[in-house]
Amino acid sequence: METAxxxxxxxxHPLVQTGMGWVAGPRLVSAAANAGALGILASATMTLDGLRSAVREVKSRTDAPFGVNxxxxxxxxxxxxxxxxxxGVxxxxxxxxxxxxLIARLKEAGVVVIPSVGARRHAEKVAAWGADAVIVQGGEGGGHTGEVATGVLLPxxxxxxxxxxxxxxxFHDGRGLVAALSYGAAGVAMGTRFLLTSDSTVPDPVKDRYLAATVKDVTVTTAVDGLPHRMLRSELVDxxxxSGRIGSLLRALRHALAFRRESGLGARQMVREGLAMRHGKDLTWGQVLLAANTPMLLKAAMVEGRTDLGVMASGQVAGVIEDLPSCAELVGRVMAEAERTLTALEALRASGTLPSAG
Structure with a gap:
């Protein structure tokens, strides 16, 4: 299926495996790429040397194109x-x-630039600046998310x-891909669906929590870092x-120090990033400090398997996912279902049941 x-x-295939922190490492990215999708490596939780090593590992595992978030x-x-x-990413x-x-430097080197956005005005801005494509995430998506549903935001x-x-x-199946194409999209990006594959390194007990979830078990909370964050409902989230504001800030400070050690960032660099975050999102200093919760709480679950001490970012589709295929099996299944759906729609149009456009 060829698209833009x-x-x-x-x-x-017009499928993207999103750059999920602590999840989208070399094994998952290379498996998605070898299956014909665009795998994206998550780099925010890596040091510079760690990113270099991860990129080279992906390159050793696949000759297919991939990306870095x-x-x-x-x-x-x-x-x-x-x-x-x-x-050469x-x-x-x-x-x-x-x-x-940044966009100009990347384009000068022949790198395709694809920002993710959650609002129409943000898409217009990056397009005007020269972005080659854009990923637009509706409110059903996992992690930090907005209020507008995909079916409204996408068109x-x-x-x-x-x-x-x-x-x-x-998005998690071929019917969703066809629906997105009908809106004019060039493809779909999936996070939770690729997290729940056998190629994902997320510990099995954590995957079991996702598979057991219903759509009502996926919630949006601001308690983790002060911003709307979609994740699985758990005892920790409750x-x-x-918890009170003082307790939240003290916990966030501990996590900020832990993330400093994990990422290799110096204190001065963390302050600079805090300033940039505060300006870019109009946050208070308290909210900036709370943002330090996210990487370490995600790591506790996604790497260490501690569902009692960590959070599990999740799209609402977790409530309808029931298995753990390989990336190759998943991509093949999605594309086969998309083809069947398109064939069925064409049959409806040919029979006169579905009127043709115009």
Whole structure:
């Protein structure tokens, strides 16, 4: 199935495995890439040397194109851009809008730039700055998310920009891919669905929690870092929502120090990143400190398997996912179902049951 996305990045299928922190490592990314999707490596929780090692490991596992997700507000964002340029990475994705300068440098080196956005105005901004495509995530998506559902947000963005739009938030099968294509998207990005594969390194007990969840077990809370964050409801989330402001700030300070050790960031660099975050999202210093909760609480669950001490970011689709296929099996299944759905729609149109456009 050829779309503007497959032509742009050189993958076989219009599917993207998103850059999930602590989840989208070399094994998952290379498996997604070998299956014909665009795998994206999550780098925000890696040191610069760790990112270089991870990129080279992906390259040793696959010859297919893949991408790296970068934090545009990171103090060493420029160095990370130079690293992926030097390593010949095909795609740079961003969780926040990158600057004009970062986009220009990447495009100059032939790297495809695909920021993720949650609002029409953000898509318009990065398109005007030269982004090659955009991932637009509706409120059903996991992690930090907005309030507008994908079915409302996606057509807004498709109508507003002239670059390929990749739909995210609520996708897990071939029917969803066809629905996104009907809105004018060039493909879909999936996080939770790729997390719940046999190629994902997330510990099995954590995967079991996802598989047992219903759609009502996926909630949005601001208790973790002060921003709307979609995740599985758990005892820890309940406790965080009950805790007072002082307790939350003290816990966040401990996590900030732990993340400093994990990421290799110096105190001065963390302050610079805090300033950038505060300006970019109009946060109070308390909220900036709370943001330190996220990486370490995610690591506790996604790496260490401690569902009692960590949080589990999740899209609402966790409530309808029931198995753990390999990436190859998942991609094959999604594309086969998409083809069957398109064939069924064409049969309806041919029979006169479904009127043709115009």
């Amino acid at each position: 996305l497959t032509r742009l990045v050189g993958v076989e 970068l934090r545009a507000d990171a103090g060493d964002a420029g160095e990370r851009v130079e690293l992926i340029v030097a390593e 095909r795609v740079a994705s961003f969780a926040l809008a990158p600057s004009r300068e 807004q963005v498709v109508d507003a920009v002239r670059i390929p739009v990749i739909a995210a938030g609520g 406790a965080l929502e009950r």
